[in-house]
Amino acid sequence: xxxxxxxxxxxxxxxxxxxxxxxxxxxxxxxxxxxxxxxxxxxxxxxxxxxxxxxxxxxxxxxxxxxxxxxxxxxxxxxxxxxxxxxxxxxxxxxxxxxxxxxxxxx
Amino acid sequence: xxxxxxxxxxxxxxxxxxxxxxxxxxxxxxxxxxxxxxxxxxxxxxxxxxxxxxxxxxxxxxxxxxxxxxxxxxxxxxxxxxxxxxxxxxxxxxxxxxxxxxxxxxxxxxx
Numbered sequence: 001x002x003x004x005x006x007x008x009x010x011x012x013x014x015x016x017x018x019x020x021x022x023x024x025x026x027x028x029x030x031x032x033x034x035x036x037x038x039x040x041x042x043x044x045x046x047x048x049x050x051x052x053x054x055x056x057x058x059x060x061x062x063x064x065x066x067x068x069x070x071x072x073x074x075x076x077x078x079x080x081x082x083x084x085x086x087x088x089x090x091x092x093x094x095x096x097x098x099x100x101x102x103x104x105x106x107x
Numbered sequence: 108x109x110x111x112x113x114x115x116x117x118x119x120x121x122x123x124x125x126x127x128x129x130x131x132x133x134x135x136x137x138x139x140x141x142x143x144x145x146x147x148x149x150x151x152x153x154x155x156x157x158x159x160x161x162x163x164x165x166x167x168x169x170x171x172x173x174x175x176x177x178x179x180x181x182x183x184x185x186x187x188x189x190x191x192x193x194x195x196x197x198x199x200x201x202x203x204x205x206x207x208x209x210x211x212x213x214x215x216x217x218x
Contacts, residue, residue: 031205041196041212043150048206086150088207093138094163095200095207097150 002027006087006098013077013105021072021101023087031090032063034072036083037100043086046072077105109133111210113199119216123188128213130182130199138202139182141174142209143167143195150198156182189217 003026013019023032034046047054047061049070054061058077063070074081082105088095112131120126132139141153154164156174173185182201186193194217200207 031207033207035209041144041214043198043209043212045206045209050205088150090205090207093202093205094140094152094155095142095150096152099149 002029002089002091002096004087004089004096004098006085006101008101009099011101011103013074013081013103015077015079015105015107017077017105018073018075019077019103021074021085021087021103023070023072023089023098025068025070025087025089025096027068027091028065029089029091031088031093031095032065032070033088033095034061034070035086035088036081037086038083046085074103077103079105079107081105111199111201111208113197113210113213115213116211117214117216119218120189122191122217126186126189126215128184128186128197128199128215130184130210131180132182132199132201133203133208134180136201136203136208138162139174139176140200140202140207141184142198142200144198144212145192145195153184153197186215189215191217193217 005024035043051065084100088097139156144150199210
């Protein structure tokens, strides 16, 4: 199956700081999604981004499919941004998840 | 905005008991999935379902698991005889084209 590596595994930020999370994958894909897992365990869909760049408020994401990586940017972080961020990729529907980046934003 | 719903949100059961986890996918979606996440680990694919049959399943999805679409709206995952290691968060997802929409999950605790 497709291997997905996320870095860094853990990230501690001061409120207001910016950060970049990375997702590398081992094969060509036609689906890439970023999720935020909240403290209740729910997976919140952030971006569907198999290629290109998207922005949603303080979050943005870029996927360079030819180089097999995606980046998630968090700007002006807030304590509510804390949680685990997962990258998931797929080819022909089934998603393979990375191990996640645990983000802790301190007030 | 349409969303995937799952019930129950939390299920506690005794080892050896049967459990049924329920999902209502987004209407008009054609592909349905179950994933699971053991506490502290990554989310893992279990099974995909299309046109009223399993299209792909993982090694985890053994004979103890089954899926069904009993009517036009519900999609269920049954575990026949639960084991301690089945304790996990179970997510249902549905797809229209490629983007997968996930439900809020059912937390299964096997005692």
